[in-house]
Amino acid sequence: xTDVRALPDDVAETIGRTQYEETGEFPVERGYVWTTCSSVExxxxxxxxxxxxxxxxxxxVAPPTMLSVWxxxxxxxxxxxxxAQPLQVHFDLKERFSLPEAVISDNTITFHEPVRPGDxxxxxxxxxxxxxxxTTRLGTGRFWVxxxxxxxxxxxxxxxxxxxxxxxxxxxxx
Amino acid sequence: xxxxxxxxxxxxxxxPPLSYDVTATTVVLGALASRDWRPMHHDHDFAVxxxxxxxxxxxxxxxxxxxxxxxxDWTGPRGRLGRMRFRMKGSVFPGDTMALSGSVRTVxxxxxxxxxxxxxxxxxxxxxxxxxxxxxxxxxxxxxxNPWDRRSGRWRP
Numbered sequence: 001x002t003d004v005r006a007l008p009d010d011v012a013e014t015i016g017r018t019q020y021e022e023t024g025e026f027p028v029e030r031g032y033v034w035t036t037c038s039s040v041e042x043x044x045x046x047x048x049x050x051x052x053x054x055x056x057x058x059x060x061v062a063p064p065t066m067l068s069v070w071x072x073x074x075x076x077x078x079x080x081x082x083x084a085q086p087l088q089v090h091f092d093l094k095e096r097f098s099l100p101e102a103v104i105s106d107n108t109i110t111f112h113e114p115v116r117p118g119d120x121x122x123x124x125x126x127x128x129x130x131x132x133x134x135t136t137r138l139g140t141g142r143f144w145v146x147x148x149x150x151x152x153x154x155x156x157x158x159x160x161x162x163x164x165x166x167x168x169x170x171x172x173x174x
Numbered sequence: 175x176x177x178x179x180x181x182x183x184x185x186x187x188x189x190p191p192l193s194y195d196v197t198a199t200t201v202v203l204g205a206l207a208s209r210d211w212r213p214m215h216h217d218h219d220f221a222v223x224x225x226x227x228x229x230x231x232x233x234x235x236x237x238x239x240x241x242x243x244x245x246x247d248w249t250g251p252r253g254r255l256g257r258m259r260f261r262m263k264g265s266v267f268p269g270d271t272m273a274l275s276g277s278v279r280t281v282x283x284x285x286x287x288x289x290x291x292x293x294x295x296x297x298x299x300x301x302x303x304x305x306x307x308x309x310x311x312x313x314x315x316x317x318x319x320n321p322w323d324r325r326s327g328r329w330r331p
Contacts, residue, residue, distance in 0.1 A: 032207065039200075039207040039236060042243035045175060046251040052175070056251055057322045064255045065238035072209035086210075101225070107234055108259040110331050114322070170226065 006132055011096060014127050020088050021124040024070045025077070028119040032069060033062050061114040067150055067159045070121040089125045089146045090165050099141045099167035106164035112157045120153045128162070141168030176250030180281060180289035180315045189248050189276035189293070194240075196232065198268040204236030231265035232272075241295055241307050244274045249291075249313055254321040256290065256331030257310040264304040266297065273298045279308075286328045289315040 007015075037047050045052040046061065053060045062070075073084035085091045094102050115121060128145040148161045194200075198218075205215035210233045213220035221230045238258060246253050266272050276295040283289050295307040310331060312321035321329075 032209075035203075036207040036239055037243075039203040040239045040243045041194075042239065042246070044243070044246045044251050046246075052251055056320060063239065063242055065235065065242040065258070066208070068235050069207075069209050072211075075211045104234060104262065106259070106261050107238075108257070109238065110257045111255050112329065112331065113325070 007130055008096075011093070011130060014089075015129065016126065019125045019127070022071065022122065024121045024123075025074055028062055028070055028115055028117050028121060030060060030117050033060075033066065033117070036063060036066055036069070057114060060117050062116065064111040064114070064159070065109065067109060067111070067115065067121075068148075068161060070115065070119075071123040071148070071150065087125070087146065087148070087163065087165075089127050090144070090163065090167075093127075093130065093142070093144050093165070094167045097142055097167060099169055101139065101170060102141075102165055102167040103138065104163050104165050105143070106162075108162045110160045112159055113152065115152065115158050119158075121158060122151050122153075124149050136166065136168070138166065139168035139170045141166055176248075177252055177317070178249045178313055179317060179319075180283070180291070180313050183278055183281050183291050183313065185278055185281055187278045189244070189278075189295075192244050192247070192274040194272050194274075196266055196268055196270045196272055198230065201230050201232055201236075201266075201268060204239070205233050208233060208235035208239070210235060227265055227267075229267040229269075231267050234260060234262065237262075237266075237297060237305055237307075240272075240274065240297070241309065244276065244295065245293070245309060245311055248276075249311060252314050252320055252322065254312045254324075255309065256312055256329075259308045261306045262304070263306065264299070264302050266299060266304050270299040272304070276309075283315060284330060286324070286330065287315065288321060288324060288328065288330070289313050289319070 072086040126147045131143040150159045214225045215233045280292045297305040
């Protein structure tokens with residue numbers, strides 16, 4: 001548990017609050033499904049054979065582990081002036097605490113309703129906790145836990161991802 | 175087509191190992207397939223000089239896709255993932271041979287009648303465990319059962 005009294009007020013007040021409610025920039029599509037399956041040589045007929053998909057899942061679905069794919073912004077888009085980040089709360093915390101580097105150390109994904117081609121997936125981020133300063137072999141910084149909830153266009157929960165991030169400063173940067 | 179049923183799964187059972195020679199293409203293809211544009215997954219100079227790593231390295235969503243493929247190779251298409259947890263302990267670089275392994279921790283049927291297998295998985299390079307993964311996957315209890323039919327209260331991942 002985070003002792004919120006040990007955190008700056010502006011950070012403490014964001015804990016448990018919904019941030020960055022966003023809708024995916026494109027509908028779920030099969031091209032990415034096949035590219036992903038190809039990248040790991042996944043021959044599951046559910047993703048390649050429409051008859052199998054119809055029989056087992058009532059039509060095509062995306063691999064469950066592609067959940068985060070549908071909320072990652074384009075690298076560039078018309079009118080965009082800055083770099084869009086896929087897990088903005090993580091980058092906000094890096095900046096807030098002046099921690100130039102960060103890694104994700106733990107990631108838990110819970111899968112609910114299947115994601116299907118044509119779905120438009122929305123996400124929202126919730127900061128769960130921020131640790132005090134700690135030193136690891138990477139450097140000195142803070143751990144934080146961020147949940148990302150995903151829903152389809154019918155507001156059905158399709159999954160929840162929970163990330164543990166570690167923002168840090170390498171010793172040579174101290 | 176493999177259709178694994180719950181009665182065929184034994185606690186302590188080891189899954190068939192999977193070995194794969196990772197190249198720069200593996201890393202970049204996985205990063206782009208997961209729409210992850212961060213440079214440490216495609217830019218060697220950035221990875222080495224900014225991140226301080228040996229080379230570009232496999233990203234987490236693509237590792238998730240590798241573990242999913244590994245599990246459903248075993249269960250067949252009626253296997254339905256419920257939950258995965260990853261702990262990253264090291265990186266996987268071009269030139270590495272990564273080895274996926276797994277063992278069944280528990281087998282159970284929940285009170286909705288859904289069959290679940292909990293597994294401990296690992297991705298290793300040589301003697302180093304790079305990623306640990308615990309996974310929970312629904313497997314048909316009988317030949318005519320289909321976990322993908324489950325919705326709302328009958329699906330408790």
